[in-house]
Amino acid sequence: QKEVEQNSGPLSVPEGAIASLNCTYSDRVSQSFFWYRQYSGKSPELIMSIYSNGDKEDGRFTAQLNKASQYVSLLIRDSQPSDSATYLCAVKSKSTFGDGTTLTVKP
Amino acid sequence: DVKVTQSSRYLVKRTGEKVFLECVQDMDHENMFWYRQDPGLGLRLIYFSYDVKMKEKGDIPEGYSVSREKKERFSLILESASTNQTSMYLCASTLGQGNEQFFGPGTRLTVL
Numbered sequence: 001q002k003e004v005e006q007n008s009g010p011l012s013v014p015e016g017a018i019a020s021l022n023c024t025y026s027d028r029v030s031q032s033f034f035w036y037r038q039y040s041g042k043s044p045e046l047i048m049s050i051y052s053n054g055d056k057e058d059g060r061f062t063a064q065l066n067k068a069s070q071y072v073s074l075l076i077r078d079s080q081p082s083d084s085a086t087y088l089c090a091v092k093s094k095s096t097f098g099d100g101t102t103l104t105v106k107p
Numbered sequence: 108d109v110k111v112t113q114s115s116r117y118l119v120k121r122t123g124e125k126v127f128l129e130c131v132q133d134m135d136h137e138n139m140f141w142y143r144q145d146p147g148l149g150l151r152l153i154y155f156s157y158d159v160k161m162k163e164k165g166d167i168p169e170g171y172s173v174s175r176e177k178k179e180r181f182s183l184i185l186e187s188a189s190t191n192q193t194s195m196y197l198c199a200s201t202l203g204q205g206n207e208q209f210f211g212p213g214t215r216l217t218v219l
Contacts, residue, residue, distance in 0.1 A: 032205040043197055043210035044150075051205075088150065092205055095140060095165075099149035 001026055004091050006098035015107050019076040023089030023098055026070070032092035033065055033072045037085045038100065044088055048074060079105040110134070111211035113198055119217045126185040128214050130198030138201045139181035140208065141165075141173065143194040150197070156181055157204075188218045 007022040021035075032051055036044035048063040050056045050072065056063045062075040076083055084105050089098040114129035130139065140155040142165075152165030154173040162173050170192060174182045181200075185192055195215050199208040 034207055043213050044208075045210070046207045049207055090208070095152050095155065095208070097142075097150040099147070 002098075003027060003096045004089055004098040006087075006089050006101045008101070010102040010104060012104045012106060013079050015079060015081060015105055017079050017105075019079045019083065019103055019105070021074040021076075021087050021089075021101050021103070022071060023073065024071045025089075025091045025096075027091060027096075028067075028070065030091045033063070034090040034092065035061075035063060035072075035074045036088040036090060036097075038088060039085045047087075076103075079103075081105050081107050111198060111200055111209050113196075113211040113214050115214050116212060117215050117217075119219065120185075120188050121219055122189060124185075124188050124218075126188050126216065126218075128183040128185075128196055128198075128216070130181045130183070130200075130211055131179055132181075132200040132209070133179065134200070134202070134209075135178065136200035136202050136209075137178075138204065139175065140199040140201075141171075141181065141183045142197045142199065143167070144197055144213075145194050153183065188216075190218050192216065193218045 013019045035048040037047045038044040050063040050065045060077045064073045086100040086102045088100045111132045141153045142150045156162045156175045172184045197213045198211040201208045
């Protein structure tokens with residue numbers, strides 16, 4: 001079992017829809033969780049961090065953390081074509097990244 | 108803004124050559140990391156450093172070494188490059204262990 005697993009892609013949604021990206025992790029002591037966005041040919045950039053159970057909202061992005069179930073998710077509301085990218089889930093306890101989910105938002 | 112720079116965007120080397128990849132950050136970050144990224148394999152941690160002259164092995168250290176003589180600079184060394192080290196290499200830095208990582212632009216290394 002991988003330490004961080006993301007839902008297999010690619011994921012395709014129409015413009016304006018909600019995109020849901022999921023991530024599970026195996027290390028129960030992990031305290032910090034991050035979502036990075038990586039455009040093709042570019043390096044990852046942080047879009048959300050979350051440390052406590054519950055929801056954290058930032059504009060069109062919402063991160064959800066459930067430590068008991070060991071999953072973290074990212075919701076993108078009103079998806080735009082510019083959101084098309086690979087999204088990486090990171091669990092900071094060991095600087096471990098998931099393999100990424102590639103999202104395509106179709107106009 | 109935090110800036111992480113890498114010495115080259117593209118690099119082509121021959122099998123057996125010694126290769127140096129340099130990474131510099133300008134925000135006085137304690138921690139620095141080297142990853143490689145390959146299609147289907149995601150980001151894999153090669154080495155990291157929590158302080159000057161300190162280094163820790165990541166998940167795939169074989170064939171690599173690192174050097175951190177100054178806080179702002181973290182070098183990745185391929186002692187004898189092989190074709191299976193053809194990859195995208197990403198450097199990152201972070202202020203503390205629980206903080207976000209800032210990535211450099213990456214070096215695409217091709218070993219012929």
